[in-house]
Amino acid sequence: MLRELRPALVLFLFLSVVTGVLYPLAITGAASVLFPRQAGGSLVLVDGKPVGSELIGQNFTSPRYFHPRPSATSGPDPVDASKSGPLPYNAAASVGSNLGPTSKSLVDRVTASVAALRAENPEA
Numbered sequence: 001m002l003r004e005l006r007p008a009l010v011l012f013l014f015l016s017v018v019t020g021v022l023y024p025l026a027i028t029g030a031a032s033v034l035f036p037r038q039a040g041g042s043l044v045l046v047d048g049k050p051v052g053s054e055l056i057g058q059n060f061t062s063p064r065y066f067h068p069r070p071s072a073t074s075g076p077d078p079v080d081a082s083k084s085g086p087l088p089y090n091a092a093a094s095v096g097s098n099l100g101p102t103s104k105s106l107v108d109r110v111t112a113s114v115a116a117l118r119a120e121n122p123e124a
Contacts, residue, residue, distance in 0.1 A: 063120065070109065072097035 031039040042054040060068055099106035118124070 067113075067117070070097070070113070 028039070037043075043050040044052045044054060060066070097106070099109075
């Protein structure tokens with residue numbers, strides 16, 4: 001039995017090291033060399049300081065911009081840190097809502113978004 005077990009364990013350890021350590025390090029290294037900005041998170045810098053990422057939605061406050069994608073993030077309540085609540089466009093916790101087509105929350109949000117867009121663009 002040991003004769004069959006030893007090659008299986010050696011192969012298991014070898015493949016674990018190759019696919020779990022060497023391959024991820026090689027891909028991460030290649031990405032950092034070939035695409036340094038993207039591998040670092042596509043950060044947006046202002047005066048040398050990161051202020052956001054091109055990959056995460058943000059809330060636009062001027063009507064001259066397109067509407068951003070909906071945000072489903074939440075975080076600590078600014079008034080009471082023991083509670084949590086909606087914290088739109090929180091880059092530290094960017095997530096999707098994962099609401100299905102039968103979700104009342106999704107239907108309500110889409111209905112409100114459509115009403116807001118129609119109010120902003122009555123001729124459209």
